[in-house]
Amino acid sequence: MLEVDHVRKEFGSVRAVGDVHFRIEDGATFGLLGPNGAGKTTTMRMILGILTPDGGAIRWNGAAVTARSRRHFGYLPEERGIYGKLKVREQIAYFGKLHGMKEPAIGKRVAWWIERLGLGVYADRPCSELSKGNQQKVQVACAAVHQPQLLVLDEPFSGLDPVNAETLIAVLHELKAAGTTLVLSSHQMWQLEELCGEFVIIAGGANRAAGTLAELRSAWPTRVVRVAPASDELRAPFASVAGARPLARLDGTIEYEVPAATDFAALLKSLVAVAPVTRFEAIEPSLHEIYLHAIGETAA
Amino acid sequence: MIADIVTVFTAEFLRRVKSRAFMIGIVIGTLGIIFITKMPALLDKAFNGPNEIVLVGDRALLDRAAPLLAKSYTIEAELPPQAIDEATLRAHHASSAFVFTQHARSFSLEVYAHDPGAVEVPRINRMLMPLALQDALHADAARVKQLTTVPIAIKSLSSKFANSADANAARGIAYTLLFFLYMLILINSQLVMGSVAEEKTSRIAELLIASVDPSALLAGKILAGTVLAVLQMVIWIGVGTAFGSPAGGAAANASSDNIFSLAGILNVITPGVVIAFLAFFVIGLLQVSTIFAAFASLINRTEDLGSVTGPLLIPVVGAFFIAIAALGSPDAPFAVVASFVPLIAPFVMFSRIAVSNVPLWQFAGSLAINLAALYAIAIGAGKIYRVGMLLYGRAPKLSQVWAVLRS
Numbered sequence: 001m002l003e004v005d006h007v008r009k010e011f012g013s014v015r016a017v018g019d020v021h022f023r024i025e026d027g028a029t030f031g032l033l034g035p036n037g038a039g040k041t042t043t044m045r046m047i048l049g050i051l052t053p054d055g056g057a058i059r060w061n062g063a064a065v066t067a068r069s070r071r072h073f074g075y076l077p078e079e080r081g082i083y084g085k086l087k088v089r090e091q092i093a094y095f096g097k098l099h100g101m102k103e104p105a106i107g108k109r110v111a112w113w114i115e116r117l118g119l120g121v122y123a124d125r126p127c128s129e130l131s132k133g134n135q136q137k138v139q140v141a142c143a144a145v146h147q148p149q150l151l152v153l154d155e156p157f158s159g160l161d162p163v164n165a166e167t168l169i170a171v172l173h174e175l176k177a178a179g180t181t182l183v184l185s186s187h188q189m190w191q192l193e194e195l196c197g198e199f200v201i202i203a204g205g206a207n208r209a210a211g212t213l214a215e216l217r218s219a220w221p222t223r224v225v226r227v228a229p230a231s232d233e234l235r236a237p238f239a240s241v242a243g244a245r246p247l248a249r250l251d252g253t254i255e256y257e258v259p260a261a262t263d264f265a266a267l268l269k270s271l272v273a274v275a276p277v278t279r280f281e282a283i284e285p286s287l288h289e290i291y292l293h294a295i296g297e298t299a300a
Numbered sequence: 301m302i303a304d305i306v307t308v309f310t311a312e313f314l315r316r317v318k319s320r321a322f323m324i325g326i327v328i329g330t331l332g333i334i335f336i337t338k339m340p341a342l343l344d345k346a347f348n349g350p351n352e353i354v355l356v357g358d359r360a361l362l363d364r365a366a367p368l369l370a371k372s373y374t375i376e377a378e379l380p381p382q383a384i385d386e387a388t389l390r391a392h393h394a395s396s397a398f399v400f401t402q403h404a405r406s407f408s409l410e411v412y413a414h415d416p417g418a419v420e421v422p423r424i425n426r427m428l429m430p431l432a433l434q435d436a437l438h439a440d441a442a443r444v445k446q447l448t449t450v451p452i453a454i455k456s457l458s459s460k461f462a463n464s465a466d467a468n469a470a471r472g473i474a475y476t477l478l479f480f481l482y483m484l485i486l487i488n489s490q491l492v493m494g495s496v497a498e499e500k501t502s503r504i505a506e507l508l509i510a511s512v513d514p515s516a517l518l519a520g521k522i523l524a525g526t527v528l529a530v531l532q533m534v535i536w537i538g539v540g541t542a543f544g545s546p547a548g549g550a551a552a553n554a555s556s557d558n559i560f561s562l563a564g565i566l567n568v569i570t571p572g573v574v575i576a577f578l579a580f581f582v583i584g585l586l587q588v589s590t591i592f593a594a595f596a597s598l599i600n601r602t603e604d605l606g607s608v609t610g611p612l613l614i615p616v617v618g619a620f621f622i623a624i625a626a627l628g629s630p631d632a633p634f635a636v637v638a639s640f641v642p643l644i645a646p647f648v649m650f651s652r653i654a655v656s657n658v659p660l661w662q663f664a665g666s667l668a669i670n671l672a673a674l675y676a677i678a679i680g681a682g683k684i685y686r687v688g689m690l691l692y693g694r695a696p697k698l699s700q701v702w703a704v705l706r707s
Contacts, residue, residue: 048510050690067301067513075511081504085315097307098511142507 001025001061002047002150002181008055009042016042018205021056024198026149029172029182031196033189033291039205040185041078044152047183048075060150071100074148078155078185080139084128088119091127092141099146106145113141116171133164140168144175151175152183157191169195189288199287201294208294213287220285220293223260227271228253228279237270253279304512308520309527316491316528325487326532330539337543352376354392356384357400361407364434364441365400368427384412398424406435467655471627474573474654476540478627480533481581481647482620488529489589489616490609492522496596496685497605505597505689514686519678522589529585530578576653576663583670584646587677588616594681597688615643623647630656640666642673 002024009017017039024030034040045051047058049065060069083091089110096106114123117137122130127138136159144151156172157165172195176182186192192199193213200210209216222243227234230252238244238256247255258267264282271277285293316322353369354377355362362378369375376392384397389412396413409428411419433444496518499505508517595608622644626635630652639649639662649666652658 045690050506050509070510073510075507077503077506077510079503079506081499081502081507083315083504084502085319094307094311095507095511097311098304098508100303139507 001059002183003059003062004043004047004056005059006056007043007046007053007058009039009046009051010054015205017046017053019056020200020202020205020207022198022200022207022210024181024183026181027176027179028198029176029184029196031192031199032183032185032202033192033199033287034185034202034208035295038203038295040202041154042205043202044075044077044154044183044185047150047152048073071146072149074099074143074146074151076140076143076151076153076156078158080136082127082135082138085126087124087126088130088138089114089123091138092145095142096145099148101146109145109147110141113145116174117141117167133160136160137164137167140171144171144180147178148180150181150183154185155187156184157186157188165191189286189291193287201291203295209290216287216290217284218260220290221260222257223262223264223285224281224283225256225258225262225264225267226253226279226281226283227255227277229276230254231275233275234271234277236274237267240270241267301513301516304516305520305523308512308517309524312495312521312524313527316495316524321491321494322528326535329483329532329536333536333540334543337540352392352394354379354388354394354397355400356397357381358402361400361402364431365398365428368431369398369424372423372427389414405438406432470655474627474651475624477577477654478620478623478647478651480536481577481584481650482616484529484533484581485585485588485646486613486616488525488532488585489592491528492525492589493592493596493605493609494602495521495525496593496689497599497602500597500599500689501602509686509689514689515682518590518593518682518685522586522593525589526582526585530582533581573654576650579667580646580650580670583667583674584643587643587646587670587674588612590674590677590681594684594688597685598691619644619647623651626651627655630658636662640669642670642677645670 004020004022006019006021007017008015008019020039020043022030032040032043042051046053047065049067049070058065063069083094086094092110092113093106096109101109114120117140119134119137119141122134127135130138140153140156143153153172156168160168169191172182172184182195184192184196196213198210198212199216201208209219211219224247225238226249230249234254235246238246238254238258241256241258241262243259244262245257247257249255268277268280271280351372351374353373353375355366355369355375356379357365358381359378366375366378376394379388381399381401382388384399389395389397395415396411396419399410399412401408401410409424411424413419430441430444430448433439433448434441437444437447439447499508592609592612595612596605599605599608619638622635622638626632626638626648629635635648635652638644639652639658641648645666649658649663653663
């Protein structure tokens, strides 16, 4: 289990992280969300022991992160690089060795990753000859070649085309199934919604919201109700719902933002009583909306 | 930690050995050494003209003249008196023919040459002067040598060398080794710097630092550079020794008349000097390359390497010149003081050890101070490297670097 216990990090007069805290169970997939400059990368670097927190603590399985425990961590940083002159196979093997792997295990793992990521054709070519997407796959293999217990991925999908993004998602599912704890940061909310069981949203170096998607949604104060057809009769029942607010729609439906505690069954019954209803949806907020709300922004 | 250093060392070593820069360095350096070892002979030939001659004249006279001329000329044949023409020279692959004629109390010489302008009359005169004196004085060679030699005795106040020839030879060899020291430290420190800059600018640094402790990364990289530098040095000195020619060296000693001749090196280089050279070479290289590596971690573009390298080179270049001066005045106060100062001492102390008897306490003191300085440099460089490798964007101010060092 990874515990990030109210960590703080400052660089001179700049406070990068003020108070970030969360806990990740073994084998979980965790989304670390926040706008640029929120402190995500600094938090990740502290988890990995690259930076030392100025306050708070980070514990892995109940103990402070040490060089020994770091051997079981993997990291794909947002700013990614590669040894251009090294061959793909050599590059992945080097990172395996840096994590304490030995032959013949390393050879087998390298071969497995090359095969799994579809890099067989390029295995013995210098990395500089690969496309950006394929270089990124090599970097993923470098980060995970040693079968880490904890894998931290900072914007893993940026720069990947949809096909390669799907490959990466499949690989992450496999790693999760094998018991690897995953920490992901991404601005692609739909991908995180698909992958992650829990989230923390940070902004200005501090927690803004945390929990499972269901927990985050349950804490959301409103829901959106979508009704068709768009007739005046069907608007009338919303007047009796306290706090209901009409939203603009142009697709032949009516949308209202209503309090989350609204009795949706009673509302549907009142709608059906005044006119025929062809569509009724009580829409849960998306992760994207929750994120924007948490960081205090609204979609343009 | 050790395993990480070994892994980084091995990877760095193999990467650098296979690199074009290393190969070019070895090839150009080796060619340079061969050129330097052969240069005296080539210069001698270029400036003194063709050396192949034939001697013509009475056997007795030629037997006396030949040893004197053989010091500067290659005698292709000794022929009885005869007319000389082009065919005679061509037949013996000679550029000129020295025709001797014996007289009552003297001899005369006619030189037949393809290029009369290349015949160095004063030089020939000087070489044959003892022979002329023997004839004029009716004296034997020993007597003439006695008459023409002023008895000068050089008494060495230093117990390091028995005579001036050995002292000159040692100075020549020390100068050469000092030049190697300078070149290898500069080349390899900049290679380490380039390697760090490559990892920083290619953005692989963060992935590396997440995988291995930055200190292990830095140590493996610098140790690989040091081993490669030693390898390079062994190749250069080996090639120099193998190609060392007996002609025109810096040393005057007959057995050590070339700075690269094995006999010459063994004659004046003691095991102590070899140990001192290796010790200060390794310490100097580690000090300089560690500093270079730390500062390379602060740059964002490889184009910025030049502006960082310039100021860092100043102490190295300064140390080299002080060390050269110390070869002439090894016990001068400035040389003694400089031989304790970190970054400068590796050059100056070696220089002093090569040509004088440095008291043991000075050697040990310098070694201790420089090892302590190396430790401090490693700690400071580790701090800068750890922060610098993650620092992108605006280059840090000196005050920020100082703050990191104090942290």
